[in-house]
Amino acid sequence: MQPAPIERLVAAFSRLPGVGPRTAQRLTYHVLSRPDEDARALATALIEVKELIGECRICFNLAEGERCVICEDPRRDPTLLCVVETPADVLPVERTHEYRGRYHVLGGALSPVDGVGPRDLRLEELYRRVLEGDPDDPARGSGPLVDDGTTSSGGPTVTEVVVATNPTTSGEATALHIGAELRERSPQVRVSRLASGLPVGADLEHADEVTLGRAFAGRRTI
Amino acid sequence: MAAVDRGAATRPGGHGLHLGRLRVRDVRTYVEADVELGPGLTVVAGPNGAGKTNLLEAAYLACTGRSFRQASDADLVRRGAEAGNASATVVTRSGPSVFSVGVDPQAPRGRRLRVDGTPVETLLDHPSRPRMSVFLPDRMVLVKGGPALRRAHLDQLLAVLRPSSSPVRRAFHEALRQRNALLGSLKARGVGVERAGQELQPWDATLAAAAAGLTTARRETAEAIRPAVNVRAAQLGLAGELEISYRPRASEDPEEVVAALAERHAGDLERGFTHHGPHRDDLAVRRDGRLITRFGSQGEQRLSLLALLLGEADVMEEATGSRPVLLLDDVMSELDADRRARLVGLIRERGQALVTVTEAGHVPGAGDEGVGLVDVVPGSAVVARVAAGAPADAPPADEDAA
Numbered sequence A: 001m002q003p004a005p006i007e008r009l010v011a012a013f014s015r016l017p018g019v020g021p022r023t024a025q026r027l028t029y030h031v032l033s034r035p036d037e038d039a040r041a042l043a044t045a046l047i048e049v050k051e052l053i054g055e056c057r058i059c060f061n062l063a064e065g066e067r068c069v070i071c072e073d074p075r076r077d078p079t080l081l082c083v084v085e086t087p088a089d090v091l092p093v094e095r096t097h098e099y100r101g102r103y104h105v106l107g108g109a110l111s112p113v114d115g116v117g118p119r120d121l122r123l124e125e126l127y128r129r130v131l132e133g134d135p136d137d138p139a140r141g142s143g144p145l146v147d148d149g150t151t152s153s154g155g156p157t158v159t160e161v162v163v164a165t166n167p168t169t170s171g172e173a174t175a176l177h178i179g180a181e182l183r184e185r186s187p188q189v190r191v192s193r194l195a196s197g198l199p200v201g202a203d204l205e206h207a208d209e210v211t212l213g214r215a216f217a218g219r220r221t222i
Numbered sequence B: 001m002a003a004v005d006r007g008a009a010t011r012p013g014g015h016g017l018h019l020g021r022l023r024v025r026d027v028r029t030y031v032e033a034d035v036e037l038g039p040g041l042t043v044v045a046g047p048n049g050a051g052k053t054n055l056l057e058a059a060y061l062a063c064t065g066r067s068f069r070q071a072s073d074a075d076l077v078r079r080g081a082e083a084g085n086a087s088a089t090v091v092t093r094s095g096p097s098v099f100s101v102g103v104d105p106q107a108p109r110g111r112r113l114r115v116d117g118t119p120v121e122t123l124l125d126h127p128s129r130p131r132m133s134v135f136l137p138d139r140m141v142l143v144k145g146g147p148a149l150r151r152a153h154l155d156q157l158l159a160v161l162r163p164s165s166s167p168v169r170r171a172f173h174e175a176l177r178q179r180n181a182l183l184g185s186l187k188a189r190g191v192g193v194e195r196a197g198q199e200l201q202p203w204d205a206t207l208a209a210a211a212a213g214l215t216t217a218r219r220e221t222a223e224a225i226r227p228a229v230n231v232r233a234a235q236l237g238l239a240g241e242l243e244i245s246y247r248p249r250a251s252e253d254p255e256e257v258v259a260a261l262a263e264r265h266a267g268d269l270e271r272g273f274t275h276h277g278p279h280r281d282d283l284a285v286r287r288d289g290r291l292i293t294r295f296g297s298q299g300e301q302r303l304s305l306l307a308l309l310l311g312e313a314d315v316m317e318e319a320t321g322s323r324p325v326l327l328l329d330d331v332m333s334e335l336d337a338d339r340r341a342r343l344v345g346l347i348r349e350r351g352q353a354l355v356t357v358t359e360a361g362h363v364p365g366a367g368d369e370g371v372g373l374v375d376v377v378p379g380s381a382v383v384a385r386v387a388a389g390a391p392a393d394a395p396p397a398d399e400d401a402a
Helices: A004-014 A021-033 A036-052 A087-095 A123-132 A169-185 A209-217 B052-064 B147-161 B163-189 B193-235 B254-263 B265-271 B298-320 B337-349
Strands: A053-055 A062-064 A077-084 A101-105 A160-163 A190-193 B016-027 B030-036 B041-045 B084-092 B095-103 B112-115 B132-135 B242-247 B282-287 B325-328 B353-357 B372-375 B382-387
Touching (some): A004 A021, A021 A036, A077 A087, A169 B163, A169 B193, B016 B052, B030 B052, B052 B084, B052 B095, B052 B132, B052 B325, B052 B353, B147 B163, B147 B298, B163 B193, B193 B242, B193 B254, B193 B337, B242 B298, B298 B325, B298 B337
Parallel strands (some): A077 A101, A077 A160, B041 B353, B041 B372, B132 B325, B325 B353
Antiparallel strands (some): B084 B095
């Protein structure tokens, strides 16, 4: 039996993803063996991250303050929206340096099994952004980026929505749902889906039929 | 039944060719059993209740980590013992490998699986693991019973013959689960057909894409085994044409499946589940146009199942380079002398088989050279080292025990 404060920290650590009871124990002893200021710094960081980080009012990405750094950045193309499931999905897209538009974080994907329907995702907000442009857009002051691109709220109109939900059953259904809704609500907007196919450096022989089938369907001229 | 167990994916080399030594400790009725199996036919003989099926089950357990009777850990461990173990030396092209499965009902982490002493998560995708084809009399339902078992059987075969189709099967079942959950929720909320249709639309499309792919894969698999099964049926003395055909309900064109699903929205909503798609398909076994399922005699059904297993073994051997080990429990009963001779002849042609019988004499040629014999004595609960298909004084290979 260990003193209660130790038990409490072990229990708290073991609630973290990927941390089992042994690792929790080890982390706890590690914290005990370090100087006081290390523990204080960790505690402060934990509290601060919860107090200071919230959702971006526009795209629902993680943000310090009202808007995230991407929505704040006037160099990001406001006519281009990339739809992702979670804030964690923004990072990998950013790392490609291929994408210069803005994001829209859904907060998940359709999954009736888990009781997640269209109203549980930030879908209405997405459709409004596409229809009306972003409110209080930093790009607004510099005028429309496309000739005919201004709307009543002043933000430049979205011209393309890239749906980058995961290539899972849930992600696919979510993409199809978004595609159908946008075709109806904003037929002028181009809706695209990230291509899926062969991983770079892989062998054709080892590709499964679904992947190879999609790679074929999405083949392009060279 | 015919459990085609899902073998490792088609990987060149290393496939299990046959089981060598089988060692059993505290499993079912056995205190201990130690059997040296030959590469061909081994006859497991003994009176009713002696534990013949248990020996087959132990072989299956050792190689798959599972029971072919869906037994729980408590069922598998001998009464009075705390834990049991089954291990098999698998002879592959690249040398022997020992598969071992420890069963302890008290263990929190389930069965302990090892290959050559190294713990593994699963034996199922180990490259050296032999595939096994099982015939059990109480599972004749595969031929007699409903379509669900035949679908499952076809899908297991699909997994062996076309491992690359696994994502399609997974995607289909996931999409079906999601769509059914949505139907249930729409029904509970009392949503009208038109609004429900909008919510169902993305799931219809997702389900249809996977359904069409699965239907194609199943049809091609059924077509692939049909000729071999037919040949085997004739060799077993089953007169007339034995026809295996996949009877899909859904189209192989995703757009047609979407349309068919949309047509049935009202009915699906009412019942709260999807009633169109490959989850309702059947694999029909017909002889001269008549369904064996309904019109076949006991003997015909038995021969049909054996023809199916043997034909599948042929196709698996051709596709993967290794023939599944046949575990045939009580297969000789209900067969006349001519059919017995034919069956044994086919089994002895190639590959390894373990056949249980009440009397060795029921297997024509049981005394021949190259045919192993394991006598299971009731009550003894011990099968001593038996050399089957090998000289009785063959040196034991103790170092290969896990």
